[in-house]
Amino acid sequence: MSSLRQELLGTPSAGTLRMLVPGGWDVLPLDQAHIDQFTERMREVVKRAGRPDVDAFLSGMLRTWGGRLRERGGLYAVLPLTPPEGSALPMSLIVSVVTDVSGHPLQSWAVSKIRSGTTEFLDDARTVLSWSSSAAGTDDMAGTVTHQHNYLIPVPGAELREAVLLTGSRVALESEPGDAPARAAARALYDAMALSLDWAPVSASA
Numbered sequence: 001m002s003s004l005r006q007e008l009l010g011t012p013s014a015g016t017l018r019m020l021v022p023g024g025w026d027v028l029p030l031d032q033a034h035i036d037q038f039t040e041r042m043r044e045v046v047k048r049a050g051r052p053d054v055d056a057f058l059s060g061m062l063r064t065w066g067g068r069l070r071e072r073g074g075l076y077a078v079l080p081l082t083p084p085e086g087s088a089l090p091m092s093l094i095v096s097v098v099t100d101v102s103g104h105p106l107q108s109w110a111v112s113k114i115r116s117g118t119t120e121f122l123d124d125a126r127t128v129l130s131w132s133s134s135a136a137g138t139d140d141m142a143g144t145v146t147h148q149h150n151y152l153i154p155v156p157g158a159e160l161r162e163a164v165l166l167t168g169s170r171v172a173l174e175s176e177p178g179d180a181p182a183r184a185a186a187r188a189l190y191d192a193m194a195l196s197l198d199w200a201p202v203s204a205s206a
Contacts, residue, residue, distance in 0.1 A: 035066035
């Protein structure tokens with residue numbers, strides 16, 4: 001696994017989070033100013049690749065992407081923006097703070113999800129609830145599958161009225177075998193990042 005570094009992630013209501021992030025991955029705040037900066041960065045990459053036809057599409061797509069994530073409580077995207085030379089990592093991790101899931105209060109949703117038998121706790125303290133899903137790509141993404149790994153971590157003292165939701169995704173070819181090493185490595189990486197998340201101590205002067 002790549003070397004990890006600790007990142008501090010501020011939130012409006014849940015305090016300051018601490019999470020380990022792999023080398024070569026960057027944390028992108030999902031406010032409009034940072035999305036605009038990221039869009040310009042990606043436009044330069046497209047221009048250097050000689051693909052002006054992609055420029056306008058990319059700009060609109062990224063702004064729509066950021067807006068939709070913010071609507072669902074998204075605060076940060078953790079992205080492999082500087083992967084090892086000659087490699088591409090179609091992966092991302094979204095950090096959100098949520099008070100409901102699909103319109104359902106957190107506590108009742110979590111109880112129902114656990115009873116469904118489709119989740120597992122990653123830690124002995126039963127604070128990191130994990131579940132996974134896969135979806136086949138459509139239209140321009142036909143022939144691919146997106147594997148998603150989700151982690152729900154309660155905000156301390158909130159009694160499951162508020163939680164951090166981590167959503168890790170990896171896009172793969174539809175033909176990739178289920179036991180592919182890259183698939184297992186992605187799951188292990190997201191698990192490690194979720195288990196590393198905690199809260200920075202509040203200073204005595206705060």
